Amino acid sequence: MQLRALLLAAALAWSTAAQPQTQEASAPAATAAATPPATAIGSFAAMDVAKQTAWLGSQVHANAFANWSDEDILAMAQAMKPETLVRWLRAEVAKLPEYEYRMRRQERVKDQWQSQASLMLVRYRNAPRQVYARWLKGGAHAGQEIIYDETVRKDEMYGHLGGVFGFAAIWSALDGALAKSQSNHTARELGLQFIVDSVERDGRAHVAAGGTGKFNDARVVTENGERMLRLTWDAPSGPPAFYAKRVSLYFDLRNPWVRIEESWDESGNQLEKIVIESVTRKTWNDQTFNPKNPEYKF
Structure with a gap:
């Protein structure tokens, strides 16, 4: 009995001593999570580009900006280096x-x-460049489908129009009359990568023109009920030197991609508005970019 009592007492003592150690070990994480925005912004401003990139990515993936005020988000944006x-x-x-x-x-x-x-709805593979796109109900050209596969025909796409008479699929030039009748972009440009390429290209063009590449305006706005950070660049000119005279990119700071892109020409006419509603990572198979896929209507 005495031995059992001693063992019980020892176990209780160990448990009591171990509990504070567990709490103390988790304290740094709790402290880091509770870092005031002003402190975080000050640290962010002092970082180099590589560290800013890593910090921004970790913040977005953790949805850490959800509780930040509009003012703090704008201060963070201003502290961000152009690159x-x-x-x-x-x-x-x-x-x-x-x-x-x-x-x-x-x-x-x-x-x-x-x-x-x-x-x-767009299904995309970057390398090799393969694209399947379907125009959905509720929008223009509903029922239309295209497939682009650079391993089959690099300069052509395969597709059909929507509607009752639109199910005769044909090959057409990637930048031909049919494509240009609906969009200023080709099937190759139907990807998030194209947006990033355009941002990077314009950044270099701004620097070449004597600027820094930093946005001209930053605002927190509400789009479709969501709070977003909107960054706007005003270029010296439009194409071909720059993507457009004015470009605005919207970020919800919950997802690591551009949510909305808008652009305007030199006369102030809006050129486009693209809203990315959802993105899902996938692993495609041989049927995804095959017109004979039974899911498709080619």
Whole structure:
């Protein structure tokens, strides 16, 4: 009995001593999570581009900006070095070699603003470049489908229009009359990678023109009920030197990609509005970019 009592007492003593150690070990994580935004922003401003990129990525993945005020988010944006944004976007899109996403797209084509946005489902593989796109109900051109596969025909896409008479699939030029009648972009540009490429290219063009590449305006706005950080660049000119005279990129700071992209020409006319509604990482198989896939209607 005495031995049992001694063992019980020893076990209780060990348990009591061990409990504070567990709490103390978790204290640094709790302290780090509770870092005031002002302190975090000060540290962020002092970082080099590589460290800013890593910090921004970890904050977004942890949804750490959810409780920050608008003022703190804007201060963080102002503290960000111009190269950090594209470095972060490039690192994140590299994690998505294959994915599916939904988007709404509205453009000015042949100087006419499209009266109805297209609602699209896109399946994308970056290397080799392969794209399947379907125009969904509720948007323009519903029922239309295209497939682009650079391993089959690098300069052509295969597709059919929507509607009752749209199910005769044909090969057409990637940048031919059919493609240009609906969009200023080709099937090769239907990916998040194209947005990142455009941001990076414009950044270099701004520096070449004597600027820094930093945005001209930063605001916290509400789009479709969501709070977003909007960054706007005003370029000296439009194409071909720059993507557009004015470009705005929206970030919800919960997902590591551009949520909305808008652009305007030198006369102030809006050129496009692209809304990325969802992105899902996928692993595609041989049927994904095959017109004979029974899921498709080619």
